[in-house]
Amino acid sequence: MSDLMKRRRDLLGPNVSTFYDDPVHLVRGEGVWLWDAAGRRYLDCYNNVPHVGHCNPRVVDAIAAQARTLNTHTRYLHEGILDYVERLTATFADPLKTAILTCSGSEANDIALRMAEAMTGKRGIVATDATYHGNTTLVSHLSRSNIPEVGFGLAGCFRHVEAPDSYRIEDPDGQRFAARVQEAIDDLEASGTGFAALVVCPLFLNEGFPTQAEGWLRPAAEAARRAGGLLICDEVQSGFGRCGSHFWAHQKQGVVPDVVTLGKPMGNGHPVAGLVTSPEIMARFRTAFRYFNTFGGNPVSCAAAMAVLDELQSKDLQANARHIGLLAQDRLRALAAKHEVIGDVRQAGMVFGAEFVLDRATKAPAADLADRVVNAMRLRGILLSKLGRHKNTLKIRPPMPFDESHLDLLMTTLDIVLTETAVQG
Amino acid sequence: MSDLMKRRRDLLGPNVSTFYDDPVHLVRGEGVWLWDAAGRRYLDCYNNVPHVGHCNPRVVDAIAAQARTLNTHTRYLHEGILDYVERLTATFADPLKTAILTCSGSEANDIALRMAEAMTGKRGIVATDATYHGNTTLVSHLSRSNIPEVGFGLAGCFRHVEAPDSYRIEDPDGQRFAARVQEAIDDLEASGTGFAALVVCPLFLNEGFPTQAEGWLRPAAEAARRAGGLLICDEVQSGFGRCGSHFWAHQKQGVVPDVVTLGKPMGNGHPVAGLVTSPEIMARFRTAFRYFNTFGGNPVSCAAAMAVLDELQSKDLQANARHIGLLAQDRLRALAAKHEVIGDVRQAGMVFGAEFVLDRATKAPAADLADRVVNAMRLRGILLSKLGRHKNTLKIRPPMPFDESHLDLLMTTLDIVLTETAVQG
Structure with missing residues (x-):
């Protein structure tokens, strides 16, 4: 060694x-x-x-300049977070116009699940069976690929459905996947836990980024909404233009999620992440839970994130x-x-x-x-x-x-x- | 407005x-x-x-220099995290010699609670009644001051005891506090949840930083250990020399915790946090849970955190x-x-x-x-x-x-x- x-x-x-x-x-x-x-x-x-790009000069300069000027939390006022959230939410369709900034995608997904509980009064979450969504105690249960021995008894709130696989599973229009989601919803409702949300990466990236027609996710999204639950799209990997055809991969899927979570690429390595949702869901969550994140949305994080958007756009x-x-x-x-x-x-x-x-x-x-x-x-x-x-x-x-x-x-x-x-x- | x-x-x-x-x-x-x-x-x-200090030049220069050179995650090798953890753990007594780095104190406390579950096989947590330990779904339950409406049914795992108050409550040697902790432990054991850990800020800072004799926390720590549980000290506010007499406030309390969590001041505003524990607890946790944090311990975070230690020491x-x-x-x-x-x-x-x-x-x-x-x-x-x-x-x-x-x-x-x-x- x-x-x-x-x-x-x-x-x-x-x-x-x-x-x-x-x-x-x-x-x-x-x-x-x-x-x-x-x-x-x-x-x-x-x-x-x-x-x-590694060590992108525009991002590094933005971090250094802001770190030399001011770095503090959001209990004081600062334009940085407002300018960034305005610019970020402009890339989303209505009603996805409000945001919470965090340090990690895990923190963002952890909030998204609480938003689902706040909106539905229920706790059952459906996810796919070979994905990864983060590392908090709650969020780690989304990932069946790494079943923890520890988890404060939360496993009962989660159901995992077969991930799409365009090479092996015949499901051209997403109806089969939607039926699997419906089964999981029915199971959660029958168990007394109830159904709160479906969580997916809209590219199913960890699961092999299957080839899918535009709108493939719509039937599953409709099943979730019909059952009174939220659609949460984890765009930590798929977002910020990566899929090429759209800025966000859920746009390629032809759906408007209730919550979109963001992470890794957002600050080009600076620890900044977050979520975007509707004013209605934000207001409900902010009533149910007085969330504050010391580092989330600080001026340096916002400067880094803004520089990433500038760089994406200018090039x-x-x-x-x-x-x-x-x-x-x-x-x-x-x-x-x-x-x-x-x-x-x-x-x-x-x-x-x-x-x-x-x-x-x-x-x-x-x-x-x-x-x-x-x-x-x-x-x-x-x-x-x-x-x-x-x-x-x-x-x-x-x-x-x-x-x-x-x-x-x-x-x-x-x-x-x-x-x-x-x-x- | x-x-x-x-x-x-x-x-x-x-x-x-x-x-x-x-x-x-x-x-x-x-x-x-x-x-x-x-x-x-x-x-x-x-x-x-x-x-x-705001915009400390040593810290800002360290961030800028490392961000210009390399910033990546810990699945590749880099000296930055090793040099920092070596220097950090040198400030702790045996056996507190291993660390996990995260982005926020919330993430660190979330891991600490899972370490307690991994070590004890139980889920009951005792905290004080006017404290704050962070914002994840699990960790937010430690803070009774902000009772969330949402929480995935985790409330049953938590018990809150009267915080110390040297101005109003007669408890010169911590025996009264220890008795309250023992009652909460007994209640958790009787409920079937079992007792896993006592979590405190060793200065009880949010609760008014009561005046306490050295060793005041020892009776409560002994009660926790006697019951087979862990002592987790949240030094997010109290650590890094703030208490003056010691580098860590638990040292003033005359106890060696099982887990110490760190946060806010660690990177002078750069989002870096973490925890320090024994090799035994680390090994048990790492077997029970394959934890990975994309941003945690990246070279820039470690450069910022190292510069903070340099600045504390040199001045x-x-x-x-x-x-x-x-x-x-x-x-x-x-x-x-x-x-x-x-x-x-x-x-x-x-x-x-x-x-x-x-x-x-x-x-x-x-x-x-x-x-x-x-x-x-x-x-x-x-x-x-x-x-x-x-x-x-x-x-x-x-x-x-x-x-x-x-x-x-x-x-x-x-x-x-x-x-x-x-x-x-």
């Missing part, structure tokens, strides 16, 4: 997960590039937190996401024609990937192969990961300034690695 | 609390000073988040807190000799205040007077607040570089305001 890994285990405890068995030791970042302690450069095809990075997503799909399809292991190719703008299978006929997942590819790519200086219901899908989710030259390096290297892996296989 | 207040209500919702009915509109901070939009200067005698601000606390006590006692409304004077280093009473014999709280004093002080350019079990105690909790000249301005102004208020009275 390396010295750093040993110090890490002693100081941070066991089971602190890393990427790769011999994790990369990073020292510098710039744009879509990262450098390790040995001076080796990596193309970052994975990290969405540095949304407008039209949403259009870049759309353009690169389509090119990536072409390149991945070309690789699929050459490499039998690629069973399916999927993209939603600046998130794209390939699902590896042992056999195209049976679609048996090749999770081990995905692991080998991820590790081989790292050795060739490219950082990416894998995910999905069967843990066999490459997760390629680069910073938004990822361009054609970066895509070419990624795909050329992937071709080499797939060729080598097939030989070793 | 001012334009800013209207925008605030529209964008952030109703009931978003402010200080003062006509809140201060801040634009700049430096050291212990704040400036409003009209150019008016205020002496900040309230804010503990800017622990080493010996803990000694300053001790010195100023004793001087403040003398000045407040001199004011008490002159102003009948001051019923009691208390200090714990860089937190000090006076309890206002209508009558020294009955000790009837004068909460309205405290409000008038807080507002009159603001009009004279001094920011402070009030708190306590009876909401009648001045809360003076300035940034740590607060010096004798600042104290003199504060006390001279307070003398004038008390004289005027008595006339208006």
